[in-house]
Amino acid sequence: MTNQATTLPESFRELEPYVADWALPTRQERYDMRLSKTIDELGEFYDAIAPRAEEAIGYLNELDLNDLPDDATRLLHLLYSMVLVSYPVNVFKQPRIPDSGAAFFDTVAEPSV
Amino acid sequence: MTGIQERLATGKGKFTPLYPELGTGPVSYEDSISQEFFEAERDAVFRRSWLKVGRVEQVPRTGSYFTRDLPGLGSIVVVRQADGSVAAFHNVCAHRGNKVVWQEHPGEETKGFCREFSCKYHGWRYGLDGRVTHVTNEEQFFGLDKSALGMPRVHCDTWAGFIFVNFARDAEPLSGFLGDRMLELESYPFGEMTQHFGYKTRIKGNWKLSIDAVLEWYHPPYVHGRFIDPDVSKAEKLVPPVDAYHYDIFEPHMLTSVPGPPPLPPREPGALGPARRDQKWVYRLFRAGLFGPDDVPDVGPLPAALNKGRINSWGNDSFWLFPNFSFQIWARNFYITYQYWPESLDSHTYELDIYFPPPRNAQERLAQELVADSTIEFAMQDSNTVEATHSALATRANGKFHLSDQELLIRNFHKVIRDAVAAHQSSGER
Numbered sequence: 001m002t003n004q005a006t007t008l009p010e011s012f013r014e015l016e017p018y019v020a021d022w023a024l025p026t027r028q029e030r031y032d033m034r035l036s037k038t039i040d041e042l043g044e045f046y047d048a049i050a051p052r053a054e055e056a057i058g059y060l061n062e063l064d065l066n067d068l069p070d071d072a073t074r075l076l077h078l079l080y081s082m083v084l085v086s087y088p089v090n091v092f093k094q095p096r097i098p099d100s101g102a103a104f105f106d107t108v109a110e111p112s113v
Numbered sequence: 114m115t116g117i118q119e120r121l122a123t124g125k126g127k128f129t130p131l132y133p134e135l136g137t138g139p140v141s142y143e144d145s146i147s148q149e150f151f152e153a154e155r156d157a158v159f160r161r162s163w164l165k166v167g168r169v170e171q172v173p174r175t176g177s178y179f180t181r182d183l184p185g186l187g188s189i190v191v192v193r194q195a196d197g198s199v200a201a202f203h204n205v206c207a208h209r210g211n212k213v214v215w216q217e218h219p220g221e222e223t224k225g226f227c228r229e230f231s232c233k234y235h236g237w238r239y240g241l242d243g244r245v246t247h248v249t250n251e252e253q254f255f256g257l258d259k260s261a262l263g264m265p266r267v268h269c270d271t272w273a274g275f276i277f278v279n280f281a282r283d284a285e286p287l288s289g290f291l292g293d294r295m296l297e298l299e300s301y302p303f304g305e306m307t308q309h310f311g312y313k314t315r316i317k318g319n320w321k322l323s324i325d326a327v328l329e330w331y332h333p334p335y336v337h338g339r340f341i342d343p344d345v346s347k348a349e350k351l352v353p354p355v356d357a358y359h360y361d362i363f364e365p366h367m368l369t370s371v372p373g374p375p376p377l378p379p380r381e382p383g384a385l386g387p388a389r390r391d392q393k394w395v396y397r398l399f400r401a402g403l404f405g406p407d408d409v410p411d412v413g414p415l416p417a418a419l420n421k422g423r424i425n426s427w428g429n430d431s432f433w434l435f436p437n438f439s440f441q442i443w444a445r446n447f448y449i450t451y452q453y454w455p456e457s458l459d460s461h462t463y464e465l466d467i468y469f470p471p472p473r474n475a476q477e478r479l480a481q482e483l484v485a486d487s488t489i490e491f492a493m494q495d496s497n498t499v500e501a502t503h504s505a506l507a508t509r510a511n512g513k514f515h516l517s518d519q520e521l522l523i524r525n526f527h528k529v530i531r532d533a534v535a536a537h538q539s540s541g542e543r
Contacts, residue, residue: 057479076479079479089390103494107310108464
């Protein structure tokens with residue numbers, strides 16, 4: 001990867017393989033992606049981003065949240081996705097919430113950033 | 114007792130006997146499975162109660178509007194008036210009854226900003242006050258008194274930034290309906306919590322069963338066992354003891370308060386430790402959990418009307434407004450609203466909205482994301498249980514059910530609904 005262009009801030013370029021699937025701007029897209037993956041695939045993404053997460057939060061904290069450059073916005077979206085896969089990976093051991101059957105919440109409002 | 118249970122136990126006795134009118138006997142759930150009751154309830158409760166339909170932030174300036182399509186009640190237009198007040202109208206044209214305000218899909222709600230409303234059918238126009246301002250080819254009509262025409266008004270008022278409507282012909286004042294105990298909360302800074310996450314779902318079950326599912330703190334080790342500990346016998350020991358909660362009833366409204374964990378202290382650099390597949394590590398990383406962010410934003414002084422039960426390690430107060438709305442004020446300075454709209458005897462929509470103060474940086478924003486996501490993961494489990502309950506109740510294989518002390522608000526909730534139906538029927542009103 002190191003010789004290729006990255007769409008993330010330079011120091012997070014190793015996460016580039018996850019941008020296409022997980023740097024998604026809306027909860028609905030992230031949730032749909034979660035349900036489309038196996039638990040092993042969710043675990044792989046979690047294991048890739050978790051070790052870099054504290055550093056990523058520190059990086060983003062130095063920027064104006066309401067005026068983030070595109071590369072930082074992608075990194076933030078990866079962290080939103082990490083939040084969303086954390087319960088399946090750490091608690092449920094499956095992509096769906098256990099016993100949630102047909103229940104599903106549509107997102108009708110979310111912050112623009 | 115386990116540590117958490119020793120810390121939070123109060124030695125308080127049972128609550129239900131404090132409200133002798135509730136009784137302690139078995140209850141019937143006929144009010145949730147009878148079609149006849151459902152129809153009576155729509156008339157007696159939903160057509161004559163103040164119902165929350167939005168927030169004032171949704172109508173920021175003169176001409177800002179949104180529509181609500183309320184099952185069984187109709188479509189309404191809610192709009193900010195030139196004098197700053199908020200008004201509501203039935204979304205019905207005075208000409209031939211067409212729905213006036215909609216976009217693309219007649220059955221979907223919409224929102225926007227305008228100077229006038231214009232009917233898509235024949236171009237009749239309405240001012241923000243709902244009155245007809247223009248009739249296309251007016252001279253073609255017969256004795257039309259344009260000044261008397263409009264979209265019919267629906268009673269509308271606001272409290273603490275919440276917009277309420279009432280479909281009754283004569284409605285009691287909103288402040289009287291809310292009562293002193295609710296009015297004490299008016300100074301809570303709802304209006305500063307503009308960071309909004311909103312969710313909606315449809316649940317196959319009677320709407321009251323959904324409310325039952327969140328009126329008690331008996332279910333968490335079972336419905337949410339895996340969040341707490343996959344081993345139920347351990348999960349049971351990790352929830353607060355039954356006497357740690359607080360309940361209050363101020364008919365027709367009510368309150369439940371729950372304890373919650375204190376926020377984590379600030380983290381020293383390097384203290385997080387290596388990444389682990391452990392949700393507690395995730396909570397420490399993002400500095401948040403189900404009970405809110407660990408870095409609690411300052412929102413100024415809070416009304417003394419919160420945590421009146423003085424419970425230790427206060428987590429939140431859930432205020433239940435008759436008939437279908439709850440706002441839950443959390444110790445960590447955010448609030449969640451829950452609302453349930455019956456569509457039919459065995460179906461309702463459920464709206465869950467979370468409001469935080471605007472985040473100042475990525476850390477605060479991510480903490481909010483974790484709180485919002487945790488809330489939804491829990492709520493989905495609650496919702497699915499409702500479907501299982503309704504389908505089993507509807508068999509009428511059993512007709513008598515048993516409520517423990519922890520479930521006194523369920524007892525009260527069904528009683529106030531049944532009382533409202535009985536009062537309406539005995540008054541002979543239609």
